Amino acid sequence: MLSLHNIDIRYGNFLAVDGVTLALKQGEIGCLLGPSGCGKTSILRALAGFEPIGKGKIFLRNEVVSKPNHTIAPEHRHISVVFQDFALFPHMSVTENIAFGLHKWKKADRQSRVDEVLQLVGLSHASNRYPHELSGGQQQRIALARALAPKPELLLMDEPFSSLDAELREELAKDIRTILKRENTSALVVTHDQNEAFAIADVIGVLNDGKLHQWDDAYALYHKPATRFVADFVGNGVFLNSRVNERGNLSCCLGEVAVDPSRLNGFHIGQEIELLIRPDDVEYDEASNLIATVVRRSFRGANIMYELSIPGSEQTILCLAPSHNDHAVNESFGIRLDLAHLVMFAKPSMPAGKVR
Numbered sequence: 001m002l003s004l005h006n007i008d009i010r011y012g013n014f015l016a017v018d019g020v021t022l023a024l025k026q027g028e029i030g031c032l033l034g035p036s037g038c039g040k041t042s043i044l045r046a047l048a049g050f051e052p053i054g055k056g057k058i059f060l061r062n063e064v065v066s067k068p069n070h071t072i073a074p075e076h077r078h079i080s081v082v083f084q085d086f087a088l089f090p091h092m093s094v095t096e097n098i099a100f101g102l103h104k105w106k107k108a109d110r111q112s113r114v115d116e117v118l119q120l121v122g123l124s125h126a127s128n129r130y131p132h133e134l135s136g137g138q139q140q141r142i143a144l145a146r147a148l149a150p151k152p153e154l155l156l157m158d159e160p161f162s163s164l165d166a167e168l169r170e171e172l173a174k175d176i177r178t179i180l181k182r183e184n185t186s187a188l189v190v191t192h193d194q195n196e197a198f199a200i201a202d203v204i205g206v207l208n209d210g211k212l213h214q215w216d217d218a219y220a221l222y223h224k225p226a227t228r229f230v231a232d233f234v235g236n237g238v239f240l241n242s243r244v245n246e247r248g249n250l251s252c253c254l255g256e257v258a259v260d261p262s263r264l265n266g267f268h269i270g271q272e273i274e275l276l277i278r279p280d281d282v283e284y285d286e287a288s289n290l291i292a293t294v295v296r297r298s299f300r301g302a303n304i305m306y307e308l309s310i311p312g313s314e315q316t317i318l319c320l321a322p323s324h325n326d327h328a329v330n331e332s333f334g335i336r337l338d339l340a341h342l343v344m345f346a347k348p349s350m351p352a353g354k355v356r
């Protein structure tokens, strides 16, 4: 229902978005994830018709809505936008806010659609209130109801949860996902928070410096990252210094890691490699001879995130262990490596072994 083909967005000579290609099916929720300044909002603005594109094409359904020197106006795109600050009209009641975009509808249809979307977001009881009489989460639900009321073909949301506290954010992200799925509305959400992205999206695009590194589901981003940037940006992990040994396996401070020969395409014996080790790849194992020592720990209720040092290595690794295995700093315990997916990159010139 939406596709972007190799689009560039420029501000003067500055290339803010560089050859981005992605597609969204009807009813799918996509998310653009990346650090500040990577180009997320620029893409959203181009989709809404606020920003021209310098190269490529944007299709909505089968219609070209943007191409160089041709930008169909926002009001002709059947797109709704939910902004970061909700942008509700303070002097209008909830009902009036929602009805605002329905001025072309017949009066009876208008009222029934307002009632319908208020019910959808669970705020029927607040129809006569004013925005200042609502909590942040309620205001965001009303902003969503207002955006959904005209039945847009595509909903765009720019950092929709950023002004809410962390706990509410993830909960609201899940609720909004349920609401969008119920309406079968396609949506593209911008965020820099991966938990939000995981909670709301079917498909997530990771951007950096205007380039789309991967457009995939959350599982693939975490377990099969396409680039070192995605591996670093999504989830926690450590890039462990390793080397392709004579047997075609990887040698590292945790021992020898078996490698399927097909994975060694493009690598050679003796090559220095960075092997991604996630906290859930490292298992607590009392019977193991591989002993690690606690450098730091962070209690997380069901689990403890340990940062561990390994004898003979300057690098540390992370281990997510069930919290009944409670060890203090400087204590040691046995670990075992259980790599479901081998993620490795040729060693770059930048310093490796970063721990986050």
Ligand SMILES: Nc1ncnc2c1ncn2[C@@H]1O[C@H](COP(=O)(O)OP(=O)(O)OP(=O)(O)O)[C@@H](O)[C@H]1O
Pocket: 011, 014, 016, 034, 035, 036, 037, 038, 039, 040, 041, 042, 043, 192
């Ligand atoms: N109107 C503009 N004129 C010049 N440069 C701009 C303009 N708008 C954005 N930029 C630049 O383009 C790049 C991408 O900006 P954009 O707002 O799309 O990033 P973002 O990923 O949404 O960032 P954030 O998460 O901080 O909102 C940034 O380097 C920004 O400074």
